[in-house]
């Protein structure tokens with residue numbers, strides 16, 4: 207199915223792919239295909255059930271060594287100002303931040319967006335929200351426009367170029383929202399700068415409330431500031447909404463110790479520390495993003511979006527791709543016991 211975004215018709219040269227992209231060097235496996243909608247999501251029924259919440263329950267990950275604080279400032283007083291206590295989930299993660307790059311959305315690159323990819327994402331996200339896992343998404347825009355690649359062209363300054371890049375992420379977000387809602391997944395788009403005719407402005411508390419109600423929240427327009435990336439936006443939003451992990455969906459299986467396209471002996475790494483990522487200059491995420499994750503002890507899982515089932519596996523905490531953090535996989539919370547029906 208062909209899609210054309212109006213920008214590409216007016217500016218045919220707008221469709222660009224940066225060679226700096228971490229995922230650009232690796233090949234695709236066949237994209238997940240599936241245009242059949244799953245049963246209507248009724249995640250509100252799996253949301254918080256006050257009867258199941260014990261006052262002694264300090265959160266879903268009280269037994270976890272890698273837990274970022276789930277507590278609000280008032281929680282030390284036993285009072286939560288903004289978030290209900292959560293049911294202890296049998297899943298590894300209760301709230302995740304899924305980062306989908308623009309490049310991943312482009313699939314086989316015949317168009318800016320591959321609707322098979324957006325539908326596959328929607329279906330897999332639907333399958334996990336049904337289990338009560340809260341999913342927020344940050345979308346990139348590199349399939350349409352990367353500011354850094356265009357800065358300097360015909361007098362385009364970097365800030366203006368980056369604003370165009372941020373607008374590109376809004377296009378992707380609206381497309382993804384429409385796909386999600388077409389299969390019954392309640393979804394809200396929040397933009398980092400106001401575009402109130404098309405989306406809500408980013409309001410942290412409102413975003414958290416949407417998640418608690420079982421809605422998927424798509425954060426668009428990155429951080430709202432030029433000179434940043436959507437990876438940094440993912441780390442930032444993850445920290446802000448108290449999500450437990452950044453799941454970085456790419457077109458590669460994870461992080462390798464060498465470029466697998468050039469070196470057939472390249473090994474897929476299971477785990478990495480933040481320090482290894484920064485010191486070895488592995489092009490997983492930009493430095494600002496990985497540093498933000500490190501400072502806030504946010505684990506990052508890099509995995510291949512093109513493999514069917516991988517998104518749901520990553521969201522449910524199954525072993526997939528490469529884990530970046532201060533912990534090994536074994537130190538993470540207990541393994542998943544329930545699998546989603548895909």
Ligand code: UDP
Nearest residue numbers: 308346347348352353368371428429435436
């Ligand atoms: N961008 C920005 N500030 C942000 C996030 C994104 O200026 O906080 C711009 C930047 O020009 C970037 C473009 O938006 O190149 C698209 O984002 P990104 O390259 O991160 O997308 P992805 O690589 O994930 O597709």
